[in-house]
Amino acid sequence: MTDLLYLEDLYPGQTFISGSETITEADILAFATQFDPQPFHLDHEAGKASIFGGLAASGWHTAALTMRLNVSSGPKFAAGIIGGGGEITWPAPTRPGDILHVEYEILEITPSRSKPDRGMILLQCRTVNQTGATLQLAKMKLIVPRRPA
Amino acid sequence: MTDLLYLEDLYPGQTFISGSETITEADILAFATQFDPQPFHLDHEAGKASIFGGLAASGWHTAALTMRLNVSSGPKFAAGIIGGGGEITWPAPTRPGDILHVEYEILEITPSRSKPDRGMILLQCRTVNQTGATLQLAKMKLIVPRRPA
Numbered sequence: 001m002t003d004l005l006y007l008e009d010l011y012p013g014q015t016f017i018s019g020s021e022t023i024t025e026a027d028i029l030a031f032a033t034q035f036d037p038q039p040f041h042l043d044h045e046a047g048k049a050s051i052f053g054g055l056a057a058s059g060w061h062t063a064a065l066t067m068r069l070n071v072s073s074g075p076k077f078a079a080g081i082i083g084g085g086g087e088i089t090w091p092a093p094t095r096p097g098d099i100l101h102v103e104y105e106i107l108e109i110t111p112s113r114s115k116p117d118r119g120m121i122l123l124q125c126r127t128v129n130q131t132g133a134t135l136q137l138a139k140m141k142l143i144v145p146r147r148p149a
Numbered sequence: 150m151t152d153l154l155y156l157e158d159l160y161p162g163q164t165f166i167s168g169s170e171t172i173t174e175a176d177i178l179a180f181a182t183q184f185d186p187q188p189f190h191l192d193h194e195a196g197k198a199s200i201f202g203g204l205a206a207s208g209w210h211t212a213a214l215t216m217r218l219n220v221s222s223g224p225k226f227a228a229g230i231i232g233g234g235g236e237i238t239w240p241a242p243t244r245p246g247d248i249l250h251v252e253y254e255i256l257e258i259t260p261s262r263s264k265p266d267r268g269m270i271l272l273q274c275r276t277v278n279q280t281g282a283t284l285q286l287a288k289m290k291l292i293v294p295r296r297p298a
Contacts, residue, residue: 035213037220038229051231051292059232060213064184067209071186080187082200083208089234137234143200 004078006147007119010106018102019073023057023065025096031061056093062100062136063088066127069102074125079145084120086140092133099130107139118145153227155296156258156268165253168222172206172214174245180210205242211249211285212237215276218251223274228294233269235289241282248279256288267294 032041036058039046047055070081094100108122121144127136181190185207188195196204219230243249257271270293276285 031213034217036216040229051228058216060209060216064180064209064213067207068184068186079200080189083239085208085236085238087234087236090232 004076005144006078007109007111007121007144008147010109010121010144012106012109014106016075016104018069018104020099020101021065021069022097022099023061023094025055028055028057028061028094028096031064032058036060052093054093055096057095059088059090059136062090062094062127063138065094065100066102066125066136066138069100069127070125074102075104077142077144078147079118079143082143084141084143086122086138088136088138090136092129092135094129094135098135100127100135102127116146117148118143120144153225154293155227156260156270156293157296159255159258159270159293161255161258163255165224167218167251167253169248169250170214170218171246171248172210172243174204177204177206177210177243177245180213181207185209201242203242204245206244208237208239208285211239211243211276212287214243214249215251215274215285215287218249218276219274223251224253226291226293227296228267228292231292233290233292235271235287237285237287239285241278241284243278243284247284249276249284251276265295266297267292269293 040050040052041058044055103126105124107124111119121142123140123142125138126134129135189199189201190207193204252275254273255270256273260268270291272289272291274287275283278284
């Protein structure tokens, strides 16, 4: 088991990398059917006719899969991954057969003024496929506890 | 069927409202098991011991459910809901039994300089529960086509 990470263990510029996972066409169709049933997420021809130029996963599917990688093999922050929010963009579509991993970089660390037992970090999570294309870029604010005395 | 919305039909300050949907404990556990298997999303006791103070849905589940409401009963933009990205925060946790709907407001409209057939809008999507609490606030950039001549 990996040691848990507390605020004291982190520094700006620190990087981590997740394991990888393949997204299948069946995965894409199942997620889209449940949460984002738009034609370009459900049908090859509709995908080709769209701005995506082919069947593409819902951006929220890419986000959910990124979260799964965060939990399974991302940095192990002591209180888990509790996001206050952030910015998210999807520079390129996620396609059937893509193999995704996540590259992390700590951008900022801000100790809490009111709560001395914790701080906030700004974590960049870049979701990358097997060709090196960035499928999602997220900058998320996370609460990280200090190491107990 | 609702008429499709083109860029010419939209103006800053314009509002829309979605239908509503209940999120069950089973829904929360199923999504968390698949995409965000952290204890506070899977177990009441772990939820109580966490910053959430009780079992809470993954923020990405709230995001996915918001997307389902967008597609089923949000504003019907002509090319569908194609998000370039945006900002997202989760001001309050989503709980079992919450009844969610989405309140939309168009914040900005920016015609494309390079592509005369479309523009970009900044759409605020506020996901609200039955008590009026804001569970998610998203400001998303969407591509919207102009009405064909």
